[in-house]
Amino acid sequence: MLKFLENQLIVSCQPCTGGPMDRPSIVAALACAAVEGGATAVRVEGIRNVEAVRAACDAPIIGIVKVDLADSPVRITPFTQNIRDLTAAGSDIIALDVTDRPRPERLEDLFQAIKFCGVLSMADCSCLADGEGALRFGADILATTMAGYTTPHTAPEPDLELVVKLAALGRFVIAEGRYNTPALAAAALAAGANAVVVGSAITRTEVVTGWFASAVKAGAKL
Numbered sequence: 001m002l003k004f005l006e007n008q009l010i011v012s013c014q015p016c017t018g019g020p021m022d023r024p025s026i027v028a029a030l031a032c033a034a035v036e037g038g039a040t041a042v043r044v045e046g047i048r049n050v051e052a053v054r055a056a057c058d059a060p061i062i063g064i065v066k067v068d069l070a071d072s073p074v075r076i077t078p079f080t081q082n083i084r085d086l087t088a089a090g091s092d093i094i095a096l097d098v099t100d101r102p103r104p105e106r107l108e109d110l111f112q113a114i115k116f117c118g119v120l121s122m123a124d125c126s127c128l129a130d131g132e133g134a135l136r137f138g139a140d141i142l143a144t145t146m147a148g149y150t151t152p153h154t155a156p157e158p159d160l161e162l163v164v165k166l167a168a169l170g171r172f173v174i175a176e177g178r179y180n181t182p183a184l185a186a187a188a189l190a191a192g193a194n195a196v197v198v199g200s201a202i203t204r205t206e207v208v209t210g211w212f213a214s215a216v217k218a219g220a221k222l
Protein backbone atom coordinates (compact mmCIF):
# COMPACT_ATOMS: atom_id res chain seq x y z
CA MET A 1 0.00 0.00 0.00
CA LEU A 2 2.69 2.52 0.97
CA LYS A 3 4.64 1.71 -2.22
CA PHE A 4 1.46 2.45 -4.18
CA LEU A 5 1.14 5.85 -2.47
CA GLU A 6 4.78 6.87 -2.91
CA ASN A 7 5.14 10.26 -4.68
CA GLN A 8 1.40 10.42 -5.22
CA LEU A 9 -1.42 12.92 -4.86
CA ILE A 10 -4.19 12.03 -2.41
CA VAL A 11 -7.38 14.08 -2.53
CA SER A 12 -9.38 14.82 0.60
CA CYS A 13 -13.04 14.67 -0.39
CA GLN A 14 -14.63 16.59 2.48
CA PRO A 15 -17.23 19.10 1.31
CA CYS A 16 -18.01 22.07 3.57
CA THR A 17 -20.01 20.71 6.50
CA GLY A 18 -23.76 21.19 5.99
CA GLY A 19 -23.18 22.76 2.56
CA PRO A 20 -25.00 21.82 -0.64
CA MET A 21 -22.30 19.27 -1.56
CA ASP A 22 -22.29 17.54 1.81
CA ARG A 23 -24.00 14.31 0.67
CA PRO A 24 -22.59 10.79 0.31
CA SER A 25 -23.49 10.59 -3.40
CA ILE A 26 -21.61 13.83 -4.06
CA VAL A 27 -18.62 12.78 -1.95
CA ALA A 28 -18.49 9.57 -4.01
CA ALA A 29 -18.63 11.61 -7.24
CA LEU A 30 -15.85 13.88 -5.98
CA ALA A 31 -13.72 10.83 -5.20
CA CYS A 32 -14.30 9.29 -8.64
CA ALA A 33 -13.51 12.62 -10.32
CA ALA A 34 -10.33 12.98 -8.24
CA VAL A 35 -9.18 9.50 -9.30
CA GLU A 36 -9.95 10.32 -12.95
CA GLY A 37 -7.85 13.44 -12.56
CA GLY A 38 -4.83 11.54 -11.25
CA ALA A 39 -5.31 11.09 -7.51
CA THR A 40 -4.11 7.72 -6.23
CA ALA A 41 -6.10 7.68 -3.00
CA VAL A 42 -8.78 9.70 -1.24
CA ARG A 43 -9.37 10.90 2.31
CA VAL A 44 -13.01 10.70 3.38
CA GLU A 45 -14.85 11.76 6.55
CA GLY A 46 -17.84 9.91 7.98
CA ILE A 47 -19.10 6.35 7.82
CA ARG A 48 -21.84 6.95 5.22
CA ASN A 49 -19.37 8.80 3.00
CA VAL A 50 -16.74 6.05 3.26
CA GLU A 51 -19.39 3.46 2.35
CA ALA A 52 -20.49 5.51 -0.66
CA VAL A 53 -16.93 6.01 -1.91
CA ARG A 54 -16.10 2.31 -1.38
CA ALA A 55 -19.09 1.35 -3.52
CA ALA A 56 -18.14 3.81 -6.26
CA CYS A 57 -14.38 3.40 -6.71
CA ASP A 58 -11.47 1.07 -5.94
CA ALA A 59 -8.96 3.70 -4.80
CA PRO A 60 -7.50 3.32 -1.31
CA ILE A 61 -9.50 5.25 1.28
CA ILE A 62 -8.05 7.09 4.24
CA GLY A 63 -11.07 7.10 6.54
CA ILE A 64 -11.72 9.50 9.39
CA VAL A 65 -14.64 10.45 11.61
CA LYS A 66 -14.92 13.97 12.96
CA VAL A 67 -16.63 14.27 16.33
CA ASP A 68 -17.28 17.53 18.19
CA LEU A 69 -16.81 16.81 21.89
CA ALA A 70 -17.76 19.07 24.78
CA ASP A 71 -14.75 18.13 26.90
CA SER A 72 -11.98 17.60 24.33
CA PRO A 73 -10.63 19.60 21.38
CA VAL A 74 -9.68 16.36 19.59
CA ARG A 75 -12.03 15.89 16.63
CA ILE A 76 -10.46 13.40 14.23
CA THR A 77 -11.25 9.75 15.07
CA PRO A 78 -11.23 10.00 18.88
CA PHE A 79 -12.92 6.64 19.67
CA THR A 80 -12.03 2.97 19.10
CA GLN A 81 -15.62 2.46 17.94
CA ASN A 82 -14.95 4.97 15.12
CA ILE A 83 -12.08 2.73 14.03
CA ARG A 84 -14.23 -0.39 13.92
CA ASP A 85 -16.94 1.45 11.99
CA LEU A 86 -14.47 2.98 9.51
CA THR A 87 -12.93 -0.44 8.85
CA ALA A 88 -16.33 -2.05 8.30
CA ALA A 89 -17.22 0.78 5.89
CA GLY A 90 -14.19 0.03 3.71
CA SER A 91 -11.27 2.19 4.87
CA ASP A 92 -7.76 0.98 4.02
CA ILE A 93 -6.01 3.51 6.22
CA ILE A 94 -7.41 5.20 9.33
CA ALA A 95 -6.22 8.66 10.30
CA LEU A 96 -6.44 10.01 13.82
CA ASP A 97 -5.48 13.16 15.70
CA VAL A 98 -2.36 12.36 17.75
CA THR A 99 -1.88 15.79 19.32
CA ASP A 100 -1.02 15.96 23.00
CA ARG A 101 -4.39 17.30 24.17
CA PRO A 102 -7.13 15.96 26.46
CA ARG A 103 -8.87 13.07 24.70
CA PRO A 104 -11.64 10.63 25.57
CA GLU A 105 -9.67 7.42 24.84
CA ARG A 106 -5.96 6.64 25.13
CA LEU A 107 -3.88 6.91 21.96
CA GLU A 108 -2.35 3.54 22.78
CA ASP A 109 -5.80 1.93 22.65
CA LEU A 110 -6.66 3.67 19.37
CA PHE A 111 -3.46 2.44 17.69
CA GLN A 112 -4.07 -1.06 19.06
CA ALA A 113 -7.59 -1.02 17.63
CA ILE A 114 -6.27 0.02 14.21
CA LYS A 115 -3.73 -2.80 14.25
CA PHE A 116 -6.43 -5.26 15.37
CA CYS A 117 -8.63 -4.15 12.45
CA GLY A 118 -5.78 -4.92 10.02
CA VAL A 119 -5.60 -1.48 8.42
CA LEU A 120 -2.82 1.11 8.37
CA SER A 121 -2.63 4.03 10.78
CA MET A 122 -2.01 7.64 9.77
CA ALA A 123 -1.01 9.95 12.64
CA ASP A 124 -2.28 13.51 12.16
CA CYS A 125 0.45 15.55 13.86
CA SER A 126 0.81 19.22 14.79
CA CYS A 127 4.52 19.11 15.63
CA LEU A 128 7.58 16.88 15.77
CA ALA A 129 6.79 15.67 19.31
CA ASP A 130 3.42 14.36 18.08
CA GLY A 131 5.23 12.38 15.39
CA GLU A 132 7.74 10.96 17.86
CA GLY A 133 4.90 9.92 20.20
CA ALA A 134 2.97 8.29 17.36
CA LEU A 135 6.04 6.33 16.30
CA ARG A 136 6.21 4.82 19.78
CA PHE A 137 2.67 3.53 19.24
CA GLY A 138 3.68 2.07 15.88
CA ALA A 139 2.11 4.58 13.50
CA ASP A 140 2.50 3.52 9.86
CA ILE A 141 2.23 7.06 8.45
CA LEU A 142 3.06 10.46 9.94
CA ALA A 143 1.13 13.44 8.57
CA THR A 144 1.26 17.21 9.09
CA THR A 145 -2.53 17.53 9.13
CA MET A 146 -2.83 19.31 12.48
CA ALA A 147 0.02 21.80 11.99
CA GLY A 148 -1.35 25.28 12.58
CA TYR A 149 -4.70 24.05 13.94
CA THR A 150 -3.97 23.53 17.64
CA THR A 151 -3.84 27.28 18.34
CA PRO A 152 -6.66 29.72 17.48
CA HIS A 153 -4.97 31.22 14.40
CA THR A 154 -4.55 28.99 11.38
CA ALA A 155 -1.36 29.76 9.47
CA PRO A 156 -1.94 30.75 5.83
CA GLU A 157 0.97 28.68 4.46
CA PRO A 158 1.53 24.92 4.73
CA ASP A 159 4.08 23.81 7.34
CA LEU A 160 6.93 22.59 5.14
CA GLU A 161 9.33 22.73 8.08
CA LEU A 162 7.31 20.05 9.85
CA VAL A 163 7.50 17.90 6.70
CA VAL A 164 11.30 18.09 6.89
CA LYS A 165 11.31 17.23 10.61
CA LEU A 166 8.89 14.30 10.28
CA ALA A 167 10.75 12.95 7.24
CA ALA A 168 13.91 12.76 9.39
CA LEU A 169 12.12 10.21 11.62
CA GLY A 170 12.27 7.74 8.73
CA ARG A 171 8.60 6.76 8.55
CA PHE A 172 6.28 7.33 5.53
CA VAL A 173 5.29 11.02 5.63
CA ILE A 174 2.20 12.61 4.15
CA ALA A 175 2.06 16.41 3.86
CA GLU A 176 -1.45 17.70 4.51
CA GLY A 177 -2.96 21.09 5.29
CA ARG A 178 -3.15 24.19 3.10
CA TYR A 179 -1.39 22.74 0.02
CA ASN A 180 -3.61 25.00 -2.02
CA THR A 181 -1.65 25.18 -5.30
CA PRO A 182 0.11 22.62 -7.52
CA ALA A 183 3.42 24.37 -6.73
CA LEU A 184 2.92 23.94 -2.98
CA ALA A 185 1.97 20.27 -3.44
CA ALA A 186 5.17 19.73 -5.43
CA ALA A 187 7.15 21.60 -2.74
CA ALA A 188 5.89 19.09 -0.14
CA LEU A 189 7.52 16.23 -2.02
CA ALA A 190 10.70 18.26 -2.53
CA ALA A 191 10.78 18.82 1.25
CA GLY A 192 10.76 15.07 1.87
CA ALA A 193 7.09 14.06 1.98
CA ASN A 194 6.30 10.66 0.44
CA ALA A 195 2.84 11.84 -0.64
CA VAL A 196 0.63 14.90 -0.31
CA VAL A 197 -3.05 15.37 0.54
CA VAL A 198 -4.92 18.26 -1.06
CA GLY A 199 -8.45 19.01 0.12
CA SER A 200 -10.07 22.44 0.06
CA ALA A 201 -8.40 23.59 -3.18
CA ILE A 202 -9.95 20.64 -5.06
CA THR A 203 -13.14 19.66 -3.26
CA ARG A 204 -14.48 22.66 -1.33
CA THR A 205 -16.17 24.74 -4.01
CA GLU A 206 -17.35 27.35 -1.51
CA VAL A 207 -13.80 27.91 -0.24
CA VAL A 208 -12.22 28.19 -3.68
CA THR A 209 -15.02 30.44 -4.89
CA GLY A 210 -14.41 32.61 -1.83
CA TRP A 211 -10.74 32.99 -2.80
CA PHE A 212 -11.75 34.18 -6.27
CA ALA A 213 -14.58 36.39 -4.98
CA SER A 214 -12.21 38.16 -2.55
CA ALA A 215 -9.58 38.64 -5.25
CA VAL A 216 -12.14 40.02 -7.69
CA LYS A 217 -13.49 42.42 -5.05
CA ALA A 218 -9.97 43.56 -4.17
CA GLY A 219 -9.17 43.96 -7.88
CA ALA A 220 -12.30 46.02 -8.48
CA LYS A 221 -11.12 48.54 -5.87
CA LEU A 222 -7.78 49.17 -7.63
Ligand SMILES: CC(=O)N[C@H](C=O)[C@@H](O)[C@H](O)[C@H](O)COP(=O)(O)O
Residues within 6 Å of the ligand: 012, 014, 064, 145, 146, 149, 176, 177, 178, 179, 180, 197, 198, 199, 200, 201
Ligand atom coordinates in the same frame (compact mmCIF):
# COMPACT_ATOMS: atom_id res chain seq x y z
C1 LIG B 1 -7.35 20.39 10.60
C2 LIG B 1 -8.41 19.50 10.03
O1 LIG B 1 -9.42 19.26 10.67
N1 LIG B 1 -8.20 19.01 8.79
C3 LIG B 1 -9.16 18.16 8.14
C4 LIG B 1 -8.68 16.81 8.07
O2 LIG B 1 -9.21 15.89 7.59
C5 LIG B 1 -9.74 18.71 6.85
O3 LIG B 1 -10.69 19.68 7.24
C6 LIG B 1 -8.79 19.33 5.81
O4 LIG B 1 -9.57 19.79 4.74
C7 LIG B 1 -7.76 18.35 5.27
O5 LIG B 1 -6.77 18.16 6.25
C8 LIG B 1 -7.06 18.81 3.99
O6 LIG B 1 -6.46 20.05 4.17
P1 LIG B 1 -6.74 21.26 3.15
O7 LIG B 1 -8.23 21.39 3.03
O8 LIG B 1 -6.10 22.45 3.79
O9 LIG B 1 -6.09 20.89 1.84
